Amino acid sequence: xxxxxxxxxxxxxxxxxxxxxxxxxxxxxxxxxxxxxxxxxxxxxxxxxxxxxxxxxxxxxxxxxxxxxxxxxxxxxxxxxxxxxxxxxxxxxxxxxxxxxxxxxxxxxxxxxxxxxxxxxxxxxxxxxxxxxxxxxxxxxxxxxxxxxxxxxxxxxxxxxxxxxxxxxxxxxxxxxxxxxxxxxxxxxxxxxxxxxxxxxxxxxxxxxxxxxxxxxxxxxxxxxxxxxxxxxxxxxxxxxxxxxxxxxxxxxxxxxxxxxxxxxxxxxxxxxxxxxxxxxxxxxxxxxxxxxxxxxxxxxxxxxxxxxxxxxxxxxxxxxxxxxxxxxxxxxxxxxxxx
Ligand SMILES: [Zn+2]
Numbered sequence: 001x002x003x004x005x006x007x008x009x010x011x012x013x014x015x016x017x018x019x020x021x022x023x024x025x026x027x028x029x030x031x032x033x034x035x036x037x038x039x040x041x042x043x044x045x046x047x048x049x050x051x052x053x054x055x056x057x058x059x060x061x062x063x064x065x066x067x068x069x070x071x072x073x074x075x076x077x078x079x080x081x082x083x084x085x086x087x088x089x090x091x092x093x094x095x096x097x098x099x100x101x102x103x104x105x106x107x108x109x110x111x112x113x114x115x116x117x118x119x120x121x122x123x124x125x126x127x128x129x130x131x132x133x134x135x136x137x138x139x140x141x142x143x144x145x146x147x148x149x150x151x152x153x154x155x156x157x158x159x160x161x162x163x164x165x166x167x168x169x170x171x172x173x174x175x176x177x178x179x180x181x182x183x184x185x186x187x188x189x190x191x192x193x194x195x196x197x198x199x200x201x202x203x204x205x206x207x208x209x210x211x212x213x214x215x216x217x218x219x220x221x222x223x224x225x226x227x228x229x230x231x232x233x234x235x236x237x238x239x240x241x242x243x244x245x246x247x248x249x250x251x252x253x254x255x256x257x258x259x260x261x262x263x264x265x266x267x268x269x270x271x272x273x274x275x276x277x278x279x280x281x282x283x284x285x286x287x288x289x290x291x292x293x294x295x296x297x298x299x300x301x302x303x304x305x306x307x308x309x310x311x312x313x314x315x316x317x318x319x320x321x322x323x324x325x326x327x328x329x330x331x332x333x334x335x336x337x338x339x340x
Contacts, residue, residue: 021281022059023288028314029063029337030284031321031328034158034203034233034261037077037085039070043266044080050273050280051084058277060284063318063337065264066325068117068158078112083335086328088157090117095126095133097141102148114325115157115201116149122163122175122184137161138187146191150198155324158203158231158261161188166210166241175207185217192225199324201259205230210238215250222257229324232316233261236283236296239303248306251287255312259321260287262297287313 037043047065054060067087070077074087089108091099100108100116108116120137127133134141137159149156162184163174175181188206192198208218208230221228239247251258262283267276285293290307294300308316322328322339329339 020057021285022057023284025288025310025313026059026061028310028317029061029332030260030317031064031066031332032062032262032264033066033201033259033321033325034231034263035065035067035085036069036263036265037065037067037081038266039073039077040266040268041076041080043268044077044085046267046270046273048082048084049270050267050276053273054277054280058281058284060280062280063335064328064332066114066157066261066321071113074112083331086112086114086325086331088115088117089113090119092119093126094118094120094137094142095123095135097134098145100145102144105145105148105154106152109152109154109326112327113154114327115155117157117159119160120184121160122180125163136184136187138190143194146195146198150195153199153326155199155201155326157201157325158233159188159200160203161185162207164204164207164210164238165214166238170241172210181207189221189225192221192228196225197227199227199229201229201231201324203231203261204233204263205235205258209235209247210241212242212246215242215246219250219254222254229257229259229320231259231261232283233263234296234298236286236303237299237301239286239296240301244304244306248308251306251308251316252312255308255315256320258316259324260317264297287316 051062054062065085067085068090071087071089077085077087089100123135162181164172165175165178165181166172208214279297282293282295283297286303286305287308289305291305292302293305294302
């Protein structure tokens with residue numbers, strides 16, 4: 001009985017411990033650049049409630065979200081979220097041809113969209129077997145739109161071009177064929193070569209984050225292409241696969257090219273808010289502390305915290321995003337935030 005009681009106290013203590021993580025950096029606002037809140041208004045109100053709870057209990061200021069869905073409702077989403085969620089035009093089936101036309105790029109920026117989300121992940125996740133289509137992001141069919149984006153200053157927001165490819169023996173469930181994975185990644189490089197003025201923020205670090213040599217290739221990509229950036233969405237659960245010192249060194253050296261993101265979906269029910277606070281807290285603990293953390297935003301693989309310096313955190317959490325997404329400085333200023 002006594003053992004049972006101690007055990008349940010330990011469980012309760014560890015749960016309370018997570019939700020009560022208090023940041024050392026209450027003064028740094030955070031922008032989640034990779035979210036799928038969509039135009040689910042209850043979900044948006046739940047986000048506002050989550051934000052309020054994290055601010056009072058964890059001293060964490062989740063200032064803004066960039067929504068990669070629900071483009072038809074851009075103005076309503078901004079209004080319902082009290083100016084805290086802004087939206088991108090988007091395309092989740094570019095394998096069947098891009099939905100948006102070249103002439104829409106500058107007009108979309110004028111309407112307040114902050115980027116063009118293109119989900120070009122493995123075509124097998126979209127196309128049925130035997131169905132013809134555009135397999136890779138690097139395809140002549142996309143050129144007119146990419147050229148118009150480059151000209152208009154429309155960033156490629158959280159462009160998804162591959163799936164996570166783990167090391168031999170632990171490839172993971174997403175990318176079992178490394179040859180196909182590298183075809184997708186090298187295609188991204190060719191697009192960057194053809195469009196030096198196009199800002200591309202690759203989703204999930206372009207998935208060059210699951211092996212140490214992939215991180216070296218990411219160093220090469222960021223060094224070679226000055227308009228190339230990466231978001232951290234959904235990568236935290238793979239940090240255990242790579243060398244801790246290597247990952248930390250990479251995040252510090254390229255901190256002006258990395259933006260914070262989670263891949264959060266819509267928070268459909270109020271009861272889900274505490275679990276989402278815990279998931280957000282885990283990502284902040286990984287970046288800010290040297291503690292062992294029981295998983296990322298997704299997954300439960302323990303990972304040692306990276307204890308990043310404050311100036312690095314500032315860039316990753318909000319400064320880079322403010323620089324990259326058109327109109328974000330104004331939106332943040334309206335909420336009372338300033339870049340410096
Ligand atoms: Zn996503």
